[in-house]
Amino acid sequence: MKVIADLCIVPMGVGPSVSRYIREVRTIIDGSGLTYDMHANGTNIEGEMAEVTAVVEACCAKLHEMGVERIFCTMAFSTRNDKVQTMVDKLTALNSDA
Amino acid sequence: MKVIADLCIVPMGVGPSVSRYIREVRTIIDGSGLTYDMHANGTNIEGEMAEVTAVVEACCAKLHEMGVERIFCTMAFSTRNDKVQTMVDKLTALNSDA
């Protein structure tokens, strides 16, 4: 099942600044080969549900390895079967009259 | 990786009342054998990440089969490696002084 997900990974217990952890997350997502776009509050990523969730799990495993004892994560996604749609298509639809 | 997740599945495009779909979701979650607790805005569920996400995917697949063309889903979860914790443990911790 194809999903377009918005992922947010929150390292807990390691101080208020977490960008060094989010850079590791980005490296893992980038290495997955999936289409993604990092924004100010998370990362949009598209792929098969099992691929996307495997990437999320790999990110969490890496943060645990780096010493993050607890991680909070949100993943919002949509799936549709009336048509094939990408992240780019969603933004394009917003800017058309269709 | 063990997770405690809060899952919310939102059928889109099928009218404002969705309880018949949520009953199907409950049936699938119940059949999974995972520990869960349905509340007013979603379902808490605990298990291995891959088990939980497979259940989520099965729920979405079922709703598509039932004619729901688009589904929005949120999954918030936490994972920790400093100790083993269940949903019941989390609520117990709130009611103790520890």
Add this chain to the structure above:
Amino acid sequence: MKVIADLCIVPMGVGPSVSRYIREVRTIIDGSGLTYDMHANGTNIEGEMAEVTAVVEACCAKLHEMGVERIFCTMAFSTRNDKVQTMVDKLTALNSDA
């Protein structure tokens, strides 16, 4: 506008165990007089949008006072105008055939 919300407040940077903070959150929510139900991953709360968000802000302000420098918070809610519905009604609907 009446909302039924699911609120999750995540104190960052204060170690993996956060129940003493969540107890303060519960005290504030309880003092608000709004109907609420705390579950393993968050708190369901119902009321006018402005009331609910004022409670959320008060919770965050309290945690900052307690020394939490960064807080991540999720609030998922639904609003409907086809009928008046409470959190209890939602759970009742799941258990009926209507």
Add this chain to the structure above:
Amino acid sequence: MKVIADLCIVPMGVGPSVSRYIREVRTIIDGSGLTYDMHANGTNIEGEMAEVTAVVEACCAKLHEMGVERIFCTMAFSTRNDKVQTMVDKLTALNSDA
């Protein structure tokens, strides 16, 4: 309290294609004067908590006026008091070694 929020508004019961509603949401957010950035799965917006939640409520009210009987909405945000940070700062931090 200043927040950087990620907002997702999901019109339910009006078919799988919702871009005409999301365009109205964008118009309202744009008219608020708050800094925002729309991405494939939602909109990042920064401002005072009460300003941001007032915009969210205005968006929901508008969709109800347009005939959407039920709306599901997620708002994830973070607040910090150790430093002043904007959405741009967050992305900049990711690309620096600091």
